[in-house]
Amino acid sequence: MVQAPVKEPFDLHGAVGLSVENVTRRFQTRRGVLAALEGMSLHARAGEMVAVVGPSGCGKSTLLELICGLQRPDCGRVDSEPAALMPQRDLLLPWLSALDNASLALRVAGTPRRQARAQAAPWLERFGLGDFRDTRPAHLSGGMRQRVSLLRSLLAGKPVLALDEPFAALDAITRHEMHGWLARVLAAEPRTVVLVTHDVEEAIVLADQVVVMSPRPGRAVAAIDVTLPRPRHATDPSVVELRDRALSALGVER
Amino acid sequence: MKRVAVRAIVLLALLAGAWEAYVDLGGADPLILPAPHAVAHALYIDRALLWRNFLVTAEEIVLGILVAATAAFALAVALHFSRRTLRPAVYPLLVASQTVPIPMVAPLFVLWLGFGILPKLVVIALVSFFSIVVTTLAGLAAVDPELIKLMRTFDASRARIFRHVELPAALPGLFTGAKIAVVVAVIGAVFAEQAGSNAGLGFVFQQAIAQLLTARAYAAVAILSAFAIALFALLSAAERLALPWAYETPGEHPR
DSSP: OOOSOOOOOOOOTTOOOEEEEEEEEEEEETTEEEEEEEEEEEEEOTTOEEEEEOOTTSSHHHHHHHHTTSSOOSEEEEEEOOEEEEOSSOOOOTTSOHHHHHTHHHHHTTOOHHHHHHHHHHHHHHTTOGGGTTOOGGGSOHHHHHHHHHHHHHHTOOSEEEEESTTTTSOHHHHHHHHHHHHHHHHHSOOEEEEEESOHHHHHHHOSEEEEEOSSSBOEEEEEEOOOOSSOOTTSHHHHHHHHHHHHHHTOOO | OHHHHHHHHHHHHHHHHHHHHHHHTTSSOTTTSOOHHHHHHHHHHTHHHHHHHHHHHHHHHHHHHHHHHHHHHHHHHHHHHTTTTHHHHHHHHHHHHTTSOHHHHHHHHHHHHOSSSHHHHHHHHHHHHHHHHHHHHHHHHTSOHHHHHHHHHTTOOHHHHIIIIIHHHHHHHHHHHHHHHHHHHHHHHHHHHHHSOSSSHHHHHHHHHHTTOHHHHHHHHHHHHHHHHHHHHHHHHHHHHHOGGGGOOOOOOOO
């Protein structure tokens, strides 16, 4: 069985990580102004993984889009190195093979096809997809598609990875496997990671820091440092204790 | 494929049989509605004349569709890239262009472009490009906005997003539009030839009707119908070859 994360925070020399400082983001809707984020703050050291948990609609996706530079804050500051997104749905292109999908981030950034494929191929191998490099997404399992999607975002080569509930649509066993893949990838290719999830347990098992958000308009109500040694198990008493802390910050009665 | 062909032929035979019986039992004057056997007879005795003129019309139709597909695709891309300005301005005109009765404008094209193949190509392109524009545009617009956002976080330029994401996604729409277009292109060819020509199955049709050779006119139409079916089947086969992914349903998943 895959042991969930074996990685400790990485030392990315000279990298600044990311900081979201007192950010407010409002949208004009037909029913008036909707505040998605109000005074949201979040800090990650370079090489650290920050998990963001919060109720549905608390502005988690908006937060990721701000970090990726797809939106600008109305107030506050977002300081982040370039970030690549990994979406919840895999969004693989149905006409491309696993290998071409994995190398897509390189291709759209201008890398020639041969070079992009050569760069992606060893990663497919390492991800247990070596036999499926020429297979189109329709014939891959959900877990395989998500691995290709993770590779695609990783190969974009950005120092920051913004993962938007990447494992939410997977079954429990596959999700557990994905935790292992993610840990191995980050061990080989360190990144600063923002992981949005609604699974508090997943957050504590994987992350170095768990930021708990309030309902909309979203802001951080707690930032819990997770310094437990890895690998961590959901049943460890210290994990359970932190999970309860996070849940009570979320306002869940235990 | 073979079972489908058998079923189509059985249905066609049933319809032809009913038609034959209707005419033979005096339901309609053969000068107005010739019986299928009379049409078959005309197909045989006029085969040289029909073949010669078929080649003329077939060339017009094939070239006309190529012109239409090229123009329609370019226009769809232009409208897609200018969703705010060009598209709202052009789209109503595009719809209006389809309401113009071809017999009204066909003589104008003959006046401008003469009796050669050019006015035919214009008329065929005019009637058939609309469906291609609409379906291609729909394909371009149906790309998941989340996917575009994702590509932007990968530093993709607008041109590369088009080339790698939108263009392939629009190809099934292009094929769908072209399949509709081949059918109306045949009608366009007939109208175009009637407006001014001395060859082609539309010309034969017009002459035959005037001479009360109704069976020959129907034979010309039968050939055009068969040609449309053949083009449609050809495009379907090409689509399956070129875009196998568009026909894939998620099947057996390895884990």
